[in-house]
Amino acid sequence: MSGGNTLRERPGSYRGLELLPVHLYVLSHLKKAGVDYAKMMAKISELPLSLIEDAVRDLMEAGLIERDSGSAIKRSKARFKKAFEVHKHHTYYRLSREGELFVRRIDEKWLKEYFNSLFPNGWKVIKGLSRSGKFEDLPQEFQREEIQEELLVYRFITPSGRATRFFSFLVEFLGIKTR
Structure with a gap:
């Protein structure tokens, strides 16, 4: 219960x-x-x-x-x-x-499953975006239009592809390590 x-x-x-x-x-x-x-x-x-x-x-x-x-x-x-x-x-x-x-109970394993359920390779995309701060700096395999659209919908990036303040605080508050 x-x-x-x-x-x-x-x-x-x-x-x-x-x-x-x-x-x-x-x-x-x-x-x-x-x-x-x-x-x-x-x-x-x-x-x-x-x-x-x-x-x-x-x-x-x-x-x-x-x-x-x-x-x-x-x-x-x-x-x-x-x-x-x-x-x-x-x-x-x-x-x-x-x-x-x-x-x-929210730990790295939970977060990995959560972000992977939001969009393909979600955890790797989140880690990469938190490291670089820009969509264009993600590995080429993640620079797909559908991933960019998801990141925009969740307000993780701006239309120009930069990480939002919301995303930065979310990553910080959840304790997501960039390495």
Whole structure:
């Protein structure tokens, strides 16, 4: 009942929710930050706020994140905050206990299966793009139009082929090693 079997069987879904890279970003962002709000996640990743809000809603419905209660937040709880304590002016979110357990199980093997399920040779493409930062610097075998289209759809690259800020933070937060 913990969702462990779901994780092992299909890396791309969690209890009926098809996990998109934006979902992984929100989960990994909250793991790093402790608590944060949707507008800040959008600002940091340079993704549209509506996309982050949809991901937050999906993850709340799946039980992986929850609202953080209280009227103030200390920096020890919100690690991305600069002030010692801030009063909340937004709805803050954090990983639920279930979300914490799920995120802990995301390892390199899981990520490899996940990205390979998104598109052909996904793991090698992600590693190569995280190393070079440009689609044109990927090995020739990966410079196919369908792979480029997938990378654009998932907002991993810009139309000019450069890695997006979202992609850079996703790779960093997930701990994907470039070597």
